[in-house]
Amino acid sequence: MKEKIWFYALFAGGVALASSLPVLATTAATPAMLSNTCNGCHGTDGNSAGLSNPTIAGLDSNYFDTAMKQFKSGERPSSIMGRLAKGYNDGELKAMADFFAARKFAAARQPFDAGKAGQGKVLHDKNCRMCHADGGKSGANGALAGQWKDYLHVAIAEFLSGNRKGPEMMTKALTKMTEADIEALINYYASQQ
Numbered sequence: 001m002k003e004k005i006w007f008y009a010l011f012a013g014g015v016a017l018a019s020s021l022p023v024l025a026t027t028a029a030t031p032a033m034l035s036n037t038c039n040g041c042h043g044t045d046g047n048s049a050g051l052s053n054p055t056i057a058g059l060d061s062n063y064f065d066t067a068m069k070q071f072k073s074g075e076r077p078s079s080i081m082g083r084l085a086k087g088y089n090d091g092e093l094k095a096m097a098d099f100f101a102a103r104k105f106a107a108a109r110q111p112f113d114a115g116k117a118g119q120g121k122v123l124h125d126k127n128c129r130m131c132h133a134d135g136g137k138s139g140a141n142g143a144l145a146g147q148w149k150d151y152l153h154v155a156i157a158e159f160l161s162g163n164r165k166g167p168e169m170m171t172k173a174l175t176k177m178t179e180a181d182i183e184a185l186i187n188y189y190a191s192q193q
């Protein structure tokens, strides 16, 4: 009798498991599976091949998560990310943020002007370093050091036009810069390879 009860219990368990398997297979995509959609533009493991697609490996998980939610709501301007972000729920966005935060950032290999980079370092240390530590390497407020120049140009233009919201202190600092200053800053970030 005891054996029989165990048998039924196991059998019922087996049926329950088997019937839940197809459901698991369609709903529980792993972060790695989710991130496959991103590889075409952001490169394998988030290190983009350029030019206006940013590298997203190693970005702080909170920064990443906020960026995706702002793309989704339209608060942050975008060419493509707004439409894409709408396809994911909060749990999936968080899973991808954690996945990419754990990937190793590789600085973009791109040309830069060493003279301008030198001027850019002075400007960065004075105006930007307080929030973008380590020459802009810290991923907490986005990645500046080693990021693609074209992407940085677009990002800075969006802050200056007011379409993308940053801290007031940054908007003020950016507004003070001449076009040549911004060029120098971007060359400084690109020089960190």
Ligand code: HEC
Pocket (backbone or CB within 6 Å): 034, 035, 037, 038, 039, 040, 041, 042, 052, 053, 054, 055, 056, 059, 064, 067, 068, 077, 078, 079, 080, 081, 082, 084, 096, 142, 143
């Ligand atoms: C078709 C190309 C393309 C695909 C696919 C794509 N992205 Fe993007 N991504 C961009 C571009 C371009 C930007 C800059 C914002 C914009 O214009 O949309 C960007 C920006 C971002 C940013 C902001 C980076 C920063 O430094 O602030 C994050 C985060 C991001 N993408 C995550 C993802 C994730 C996660 C996926 C996959 C689900 C993905 N992207 C798929 C092109 C793409």
Ligand code: HEC
Pocket (backbone or CB within 6 Å): 054, 066, 124, 127, 128, 129, 130, 131, 132, 141, 142, 143, 144, 152, 155, 156, 165, 166, 167, 169, 170, 173, 174, 185
């Ligand atoms: C008061 C702090 C602060 C200062 C000063 C500051 N920033 Fe920022 N910066 C931020 C924050 C916070 C973000 C993220 C904004 C967001 O969430 O979209 C950011 C984002 C950026 C981005 C976009 C990064 C990305 O991956 O999309 C660029 C480019 C940038 N800053 C450049 C600069 C430059 C250049 C200076 C100096 C002239 C500067 N910042 C000064 C706080 C600051």
